Amino acid sequence: MGGDDAPEMVIQGAQIARTRLPHVDFLLFGDQAKLEPLLEQHPDLRPACRIRHTDQVVTGDDKPSQVLRTGRQSSMWMAVDAVSQGDAAAVVSAGNTGALMAVSKFVLRMLPGIDRPAIAGFFPTRHGESVMLDLGANVDCSARNLVQFAVMGEVFARIVLGIEQPSVGILNVGSEELKGNDAVRSASAVLRTGALPIKFHGFVEGNDIAAGTVDVVVSDGFSGNIALKSAEGLARLYATFLKEAFSSSWLAKIGYLLARSALVKVKLRTDPRRYNGAMFLGLNGIAVKSHGGTDAVGFANAIGVAVELVTHGFNERIKRELERVNSDEASAQVAAL
Amino acid sequence: MGGDDAPEMVIQGAQIARTRLPHVDFLLFGDQAKLEPLLEQHPDLRPACRIRHTDQVVTGDDKPSQVLRTGRQSSMWMAVDAVSQGDAAAVVSAGNTGALMAVSKFVLRMLPGIDRPAIAGFFPTRHGESVMLDLGANVDCSARNLVQFAVMGEVFARIVLGIEQPSVGILNVGSEELKGNDAVRSASAVLRTGALPIKFHGFVEGNDIAAGTVDVVVSDGFSGNIALKSAEGLARLYATFLKEAFSSSWLAKIGYLLARSALVKVKLRTDPRRYNGAMFLGLNGIAVKSHGGTDAVGFANAIGVAVELVTHGFNERIKRELERVNSDEASAQVAAL
Numbered sequence: 312m313g314g315d316d317a318p319e320m321v322i323q324g325a326q327i328a329r330t331r332l333p334h335v336d337f338l339l340f341g342d343q344a345k346l347e348p349l350l351e352q353h354p355d356l357r358p359a360c361r362i363r364h365t366d367q368v369v370t371g372d373d374k375p376s377q378v379l380r381t382g383r384q385s386s387m388w389m390a391v392d393a394v395s396q397g398d399a400a401a402v403v404s405a406g407n408t409g410a411l412m413a414v415s416k417f418v419l420r421m422l423p424g425i426d427r428p429a430i431a432g433f434f435p436t437r438h439g440e441s442v443m444l445d446l447g448a449n450v451d452c453s454a455r456n457l458v459q460f461a462v463m464g465e466v467f468a469r470i471v472l473g474i475e476q477p478s479v480g481i482l483n484v485g486s487e488e489l490k491g492n493d494a495v496r497s498a499s500a501v502l503r504t505g506a507l508p509i510k511f512h513g514f515v516e517g518n519d520i521a522a523g524t525v526d527v528v529v530s531d532g533f534s535g536n537i538a539l540k541s542a543e544g545l546a547r548l549y550a551t552f553l554k555e556a557f558s559s560s561w562l563a564k565i566g567y568l569l570a571r572s573a574l575v576k577v578k579l580r581t582d583p584r585r586y587n588g589a590m591f592l593g594l595n596g597i598a599v600k601s602h603g604g605t606d607a608v609g610f611a612n613a614i615g616v617a618v619e620l621v622t623h624g625f626n627e628r629i630k631r632e633l634e635r636v637n638s639d640e641a642s643a644q645v646a647a648l
Numbered sequence: 649m650g651g652d653d654a655p656e657m658v659i660q661g662a663q664i665a666r667t668r669l670p671h672v673d674f675l676l677f678g679d680q681a682k683l684e685p686l687l688e689q690h691p692d693l694r695p696a697c698r699i700r701h702t703d704q705v706v707t708g709d710d711k712p713s714q715v716l717r718t719g720r721q722s723s724m725w726m727a728v729d730a731v732s733q734g735d736a737a738a739v740v741s742a743g744n745t746g747a748l749m750a751v752s753k754f755v756l757r758m759l760p761g762i763d764r765p766a767i768a769g770f771f772p773t774r775h776g777e778s779v780m781l782d783l784g785a786n787v788d789c790s791a792r793n794l795v796q797f798a799v800m801g802e803v804f805a806r807i808v809l810g811i812e813q814p815s816v817g818i819l820n821v822g823s824e825e826l827k828g829n830d831a832v833r834s835a836s837a838v839l840r841t842g843a844l845p846i847k848f849h850g851f852v853e854g855n856d857i858a859a860g861t862v863d864v865v866v867s868d869g870f871s872g873n874i875a876l877k878s879a880e881g882l883a884r885l886y887a888t889f890l891k892e893a894f895s896s897s898w899l900a901k902i903g904y905l906l907a908r909s910a911l912v913k914v915k916l917r918t919d920p921r922r923y924n925g926a927m928f929l930g931l932n933g934i935a936v937k938s939h940g941g942t943d944a945v946g947f948a949n950a951i952g953v954a955v956e957l958v959t960h961g962f963n964e965r966i967k968r969e970l971e972r973v974n975s976d977e978a979s980a981q982v983a984a985l
Contacts, residue, residue: 361979362739368825374826394845394970417898435885436885437885437888445740447821450821450828450830452830482874484784484869484870484873484874489711491787491870492788492870494789516873516874516877517873517874517875517876517877517878517879517880517881518877518878518880518881518884519881520878520881520882521878521881521882521885522884522885524880525717530874531751532821532830533821533828533871534870534871536821536853536870536872537819537821537853537874537875537878538856538874538875538878539853539854539878540853540855540881541854541855541857541858541874541875541876541878542854542878542879542881542882543854543855543920544854544856544857544858544859544879545857545858545879545882545883545886546857546882546886547855547858547859548773548774548858548859548918549883549886549918551774552914552917552918553890553911553914554914555914556907556910556911556914557907557910559913560904560908560909560910562907562909562910563906563909563911565901565903565907566902566903566904566905566906566907566908566910567907569900569902569903569906570893570894570899570900570902570903570904570907571903572897572899573891573893573894573896573897573899573900573903574893574900576893576896577886577889577890577892577893580889581885581886581889624764633980645825
């Protein structure tokens, strides 16, 4: 029931995902009276779906604390709970991010060895895609949090982007060791020792994100969220300027028509729907947050991310990785942070 | 002597600035043997310039602390000192940012009522330009710092962008009052009272920067630097994608030629040289930092910013504004931060 155009968009997204991933079944949580007629329009999808009815819905304005107190019968809570009960392998929602994070933390709990969850997302780069985390789950982060994000982000990039040995960088205001706050400097000092099984690049700056300098960009949730949204804002501005330029004269309009197929490729490369599906890393269960304003194609991509993480046993790999970290000489350093 | 292509670029920049601002004279600090032959190539500029010779140069790798200890004879220090002595009305440098800030703070001192300086810069938006600060002078900022940045940024936007009553926003991870860290929440609470003579919009998110939601974006130096550079990185990525698209086929190439004059306008609107010239606000003197990698046109723009701030008595207006703030009912709140 979450997202600007829910539940229509969600059902259509499931339909698209189903054609791509015919082995996936869906549990739909929400108002049966609304969901049933929508499903009837998709006879291919219908047999793959079961509806679990509830009237209660978490809105975009609901405070996470309030949802934790009174939201147990909401479609969001029931969907997360289905993962905790083993009824679902993953939950995908386009609803209230803060509420989804709070409920997921409460119901699924953290993975052993992880102190705080992180939101990870994708970013288009010169070379393809990179992973960035945290995108807003934690306003303040300690060095210890950042090191754990590095471990989780690295496994995430291996699984979802298929990069064998992803390089990891910490977002900072300069590349020199002395730059930045205590958290980034201490985290970098630990990763720099090479004791953790991570290809650590060092510090990266804001412009390195789109340049693709590293495969995984680690950051606190405050700066990470601001970095991502600043870049999104500039992409939108650039697109607006181009649109205005191409409609500013007859010559420009003809020029656009001739270059159209090439320009459509640029649009596809930077299409936010392609990068939809932010993963809540560090939880004892797979939870993927779709952008609330996405369409069915974007939602289907978010479902795709969830399926990939389940298929590749993401959380089991994180657990193994953390055991390696803990049995490692670096563990003392990480623990001391 | 500072900047990637100094001193040639600096002299050429002065030449361009001189044609735009024929009343401006220049004091050039650096190696006379290098500067003199360069000046001879510009007979129009020569009479407007005096050279103050020094061999010592601050490099991009020099640590600010080291420059403070041993850099008194450097061209950078001498240039800043000329402002403090009243020989120059402003200093413009494309050199080491950290060193320039450290020397400027040490030599010029802070304006009364300002605890920390901020670096302010421009950003292209949907509606024109906005001002953003701090862009990296302070990694950690208190609420009190942010409120002072708001006051300085507001006056800066009035003078340099000519906006009568600029709107001010604080950069955050969400627009709701409860979002973010203590510093942004407390600063917002003070500005929200309306007791300060500032048109306060509230919180803005990363995407609001390019959208031009507010005229002045206030942020700590860590997030501000990352936001600006992330957006720059994405702009560069977009430009690369477009370039590849327009050279991907004959049709696209012809399309580019037809749309060329419209596309050049987009390039100009987003040209980083247009937005060159970051101001060090809060110092008892005008200091403008040019991007180290800029060219002569960009450097001339940085000179233009400095001249505008001098002409409009920027620091006097800041002082008056701070007196208004201090005589105001909000002063108790600001002081209590």
